[in-house]
Amino acid sequence: MRHLLIIIAVAFGVVSLSSCEDPKEYVGPDGKESGEIIYQKTCFLCHGEYGDEGNSGAANLRTSLLSEEDMIDAVKHGRGEMRPVSALNDDQVKLVVDYVRNELKKKAKK
Numbered sequence: 001m002r003h004l005l006i007i008i009a010v011a012f013g014v015v016s017l018s019s020c021e022d023p024k025e026y027v028g029p030d031g032k033e034s035g036e037i038i039y040q041k042t043c044f045l046c047h048g049e050y051g052d053e054g055n056s057g058a059a060n061l062r063t064s065l066l067s068e069e070d071m072i073d074a075v076k077h078g079r080g081e082m083r084p085v086s087a088l089n090d091d092q093v094k095l096v097v098d099y100v101r102n103e104l105k106k107k108a109k110k
């Protein structure tokens with residue numbers, strides 16, 4: 001019986017480790033995944049802090065007229081010169097697109 005419990009515990013550990021590479025990677029201080037953190041870790045490099053940096057020809061996200069659906073599609077499947085950001089799951093894509101649409105565009109430039 002004891003052995004069985006250990007086997008179950010080990011199996012669970014392996015499953016939870018492999019299903020999510022690093023669950024804390026995009027988690028903010030409140031313990032929840034944050035669109036802002038996802039943006040900083042995965043979009044910042046090309047789009048810049050305010051979305052208008054345009055590194056490697058990146059589109060200006062502050063003035064983008066794309067619908068929410070098209071933005072989600074751009075992240076998941078790529079768009080023009082932008083390659084798909086495949087490291088994100090559907091929830092994370094939604095979070096980062098919400099961030100771009102609702103916060104990044106309004107973020108005051110310093």
Ligand code: HEC
Nearest residue numbers: 042043046056057058059064065071074079080081082085
């Ligand atoms: C390696 C650089 C790179 C990274 C990383 C990157 N992008 Fe892009 N992105 C681009 C380029 C280049 C374009 C312009 C594509 C074109 O029009 O040919 C673009 C275009 C877009 C567009 C289309 C905007 C428009 O109006 O046409 C959206 C939306 C977008 N990116 C969102 C994101 C988000 C959100 C992330 C992070 C999850 C991200 N991008 C990460 C380079 C990048």
